[in-house]
Amino acid sequence: xTTRLFLLTLLGLVPVMLVPTxxxxxxxxxxxxxxxxxxxxxxxxxxxxxxxxxxGPMVRLGDSTHSTxxxxxxxxxxxxxxxxxxxxxxxxxxxxxxxxxxxxxxxTEVITELGPTRRGALPGDLVTVRSRSKxxxxxxxxxxxxxxxxxxxxxxxxxxxxxxxxxxLRELEGRSAVMIRGMGTEFDSLRDYVDGDDVRSxxxxxxxxxxxxxxxxxxxxxxxxVVIVVDSSRFAARRCGEGTVFDAALETSLLLTALATGAGxxxxxxxxxxxxxxxxxxxxAHDPVHDLSVALTPVYPELYEANWESISAAVLQxxxxxxxxxxxxxxxxxxxxxxxxxxxxxxxxxHRVVVAGVEDPALEHLAARRGDADDVYTAAAAxxxxxxxxxLQSRLRGLGISSVQALPExxxxxxxxxxxxxxxxxxx
Numbered sequence: 001x002t003t004r005l006f007l008l009t010l011l012g013l014v015p016v017m018l019v020p021t022x023x024x025x026x027x028x029x030x031x032x033x034x035x036x037x038x039x040x041x042x043x044x045x046x047x048x049x050x051x052x053x054x055x056g057p058m059v060r061l062g063d064s065t066h067s068t069x070x071x072x073x074x075x076x077x078x079x080x081x082x083x084x085x086x087x088x089x090x091x092x093x094x095x096x097x098x099x100x101x102x103x104x105x106x107x108t109e110v111i112t113e114l115g116p117t118r119r120g121a122l123p124g125d126l127v128t129v130r131s132r133s134k135x136x137x138x139x140x141x142x143x144x145x146x147x148x149x150x151x152x153x154x155x156x157x158x159x160x161x162x163x164x165x166x167x168x169l170r171e172l173e174g175r176s177a178v179m180i181r182g183m184g185t186e187f188d189s190l191r192d193y194v195d196g197d198d199v200r201s202x203x204x205x206x207x208x209x210x211x212x213x214x215x216x217x218x219x220x221x222x223x224x225x226v227v228i229v230v231d232s233s234r235f236a237a238r239r240c241g242e243g244t245v246f247d248a249a250l251e252t253s254l255l256l257t258a259l260a261t262g263a264g265x266x267x268x269x270x271x272x273x274x275x276x277x278x279x280x281x282x283x284x285a286h287d288p289v290h291d292l293s294v295a296l297t298p299v300y301p302e303l304y305e306a307n308w309e310s311i312s313a314a315v316l317q318x319x320x321x322x323x324x325x326x327x328x329x330x331x332x333x334x335x336x337x338x339x340x341x342x343x344x345x346x347x348x349x350x351h352r353v354v355v356a357g358v359e360d361p362a363l364e365h366l367a368a369r370r371g372d373a374d375d376v377y378t379a380a381a382a383x384x385x386x387x388x389x390x391x392l393q394s395r396l397r398g399l400g401i402s403s404v405q406a407l408p409e410x411x412x413x414x415x416x417x418x419x420x421x422x423x424x425x426x427x428x
Contacts, residue, residue, distance in 0.1 A: 004137050008032055035137060042133040043140045048075035051127050051144050053085075058151040060293070061119045065150055067093075069110040069127065073102035080132050082139070085110060086125035090118045091150060116152040119297055124148040153293040154247075158255040158412035165259050165416045172424040190214050224265045225323030226419075227315055227351070228253045230296075233273035235330040237301035241361050241408045246301045248358045248408035249328040253296075254289055255412040256326065256419060261288045263423065268318050271296065272311045274304040279318075305339075312343040316350065323351045324422065326415065331357030331405050333388050336396075348400065352422070355396060355403040356415050357389075 012028040050072035056065040069085045079102045087093040092115035100108055116122055126143040190206055193213035206214040230236075230253055236246035257267045261282045269292055271278040280295040282288035306329070315325055325347055329335070340355075347353050367382035369375035393403045402422070406414040 004135070008035065008137065035135070040138040040140075042135070043138055044075060044077040044079055044131050044133075046075075046079065046081075046129050046131045046140060046142050048073070049079065049081075049129060050074050051129070051146050053124055053127070053146040053148040055124070055148045055150045056114070058153060058294075059116070060153045061116060061155040062157075064113060064115045066114055067112045067124065067148065067150065069112065069146075070107060071100060071102065071110065071129075072107040073104055076104050078103055080134075082130040082132070083110060084128040085112045086128065087112070087114065088122050088125060090116060091122040091124075092117050114150060116150065119152045119154055120300075121149045121151050121298060124150075151294070151297060153290075153297050154250045154254065156251065156254045156289070156293065157409075158251045159258065161255060161413050161416065162258050162262075165255075165413070165420065166262055169259070169263055169420045169423065172420060190216060225319045225321055226256070226260045226265050226267045226326065227319050227323050228256060228267065228269045228326045229311060229315060229328065230269065230271045231273065231306050231327070231329035232271050232277055232299060232301045233306035234301065234303045235306075235332065235335065236273075237303065240358055243408065244301065245330070245358045245408075248411055250296055251408075252328055252356060252412045252415050254292060255416055257282065257292050258289045259416050259419060269295070270311070270314055270318065271299050272306065272314065273302055274307050275310070276314050277302075279314075306335075308339045308343045312346050315347060319351070324354065324419070325351045326354045326356060328356045331355065331389050331392060331403065333392055336392055344399065344401065353401050354415075354418065354422075355401060356411065357403070357405040358411055359389075359405050359407050361407050 009032055012032055016025050016028055050070075052070040052072075054068040054070065056067055059065045067085070067087070069083070071081070071083065073079050079100075081100045081102065083098050083100060085093070085096045085098075087096070094113045094115065096112060098110050100110075102108060114122075124146065127146050128141065128143045130139040130141045132139050190203060191214070193202060193207075193215050197215050201215040201217070203214050203216050230246075230249045232246060236244065236249060238245050240248060253269055257269065260267045267282040267288060269278075269280045270276060278295050278299050280288075280292045282291075285291045327340070329340070336355075344353060363382045363386055367379050367386065369379050389405060393405065396403045402418060404411070404414050404418050
């Protein structure tokens with residue numbers, strides 16, 4: 001029933017009030033019911049209506065997209081339609097309702113603008129269609145399941161840092177060759193020895209031929225291996241700033257992948273907790289960052305403990321040659337000491353290991369509070385947490401493991417800088 005039928009009923013009350021008798025009321029009620037029944041049979045059926053939904057292209061979180069709903073009148077009658085193109089709330093659909101008049105065989109398209117508020121495959125809901133006649137007293141309504149979804153990739157806000165990091169890497173690589181051969185350096189050239197050069201870099205055969213001391217210089221190799229491990233366990237689900245720890249880890253892995261592949265290195269990304277959730281590789285990928293974004297889009301943290309023994313096995317299986325292994329996880333004393341340290345000897349025996357953690361932006365704020373006794377105790381707890389993290393990083397350095405911790409928005413750039421230092425110094 002529609003608003004018009006309700007208004008017609010109100011209008012029927014006028015004669016009843018003027019002539020308040022039972023015959024008048026029965027006549028008015030009969031006229032209204034007859035009009036509604038006749039209008040019901042005049043309303044065209046919508047079983048012959050064809051509905052197609054075409055989602056727009058995949059976008060990154062923060063960008064807008066659209067969906068196209070195509071309506072085809074496959075009946076022999078004119079259709080007067082009210083259409084609702086419903087989507088999941090996180091799809092951010094705008095203006096989902098529309099009206100159309102379709103002649104037999106005619107088709108029309110309805111474009112629904114979408115402003116997604118979360119990443120992932122956001123599904124479309126039911127398409128609800130109402131058909132009415134000219135009188136508009138009664139509607140025929142049908143909800144149609146038209147499967148479709150819009151894929152929303154991680155935002156990759158840190159890509160704005162990529163040009164400056166790439167330029168910095170190129171400048172440092174081209175400024176001067178290193179004197180000590182590291183994990184990933186290749187022979188560059190020979191030059192005369194000068195005071196201060198490391199004696200280990202002297203090429204004695206070339207020196208004998210030149211009758212002068214000559215030293216070798218090395219330049220960072222291309223096609224090195226980088227394995228990024230993103231922890232998706234319960235620690236990654238913790239809120240940190242405007243997002244979660246896992247969101248910051250995704251940003252970090254995307255920027256490092258873009259930088260390393262641009263430098264000619266091969267990057268493999270493993271997302272794991274109690275099991276391996278996703279694996280992506282830049283090998284033979286036309287656009288490694290895009291492929292990684294697609295692989296990480298449906299992955300969310302799960303409330304499980306990370307199984308670092310299986311993660312270590314996955315890393316060793318991914319790269320048997322020497323590689324830079326970056327563990328993006330929680331820099332927590334208990335987690336590192338009980339779970340990660342036991343498997344580190346297995347990894348460090350074959351690879352160079354770096355641990356990256358997300359710093360909680362609330363700690364500095366809490367540590368600065370001095371309002372009352374409760375604030376002082378809270379500040380002391382925050383300071384103790386930060387000191388424990390600093391002590392943990394010092395212990396890792398003693399084991400030959402580099403570590404970096406920064407705020408969510410700064411961690412991608414900080415890890416990229418560490419990669420550049422290792423790349424230029426031959427540590428990769």
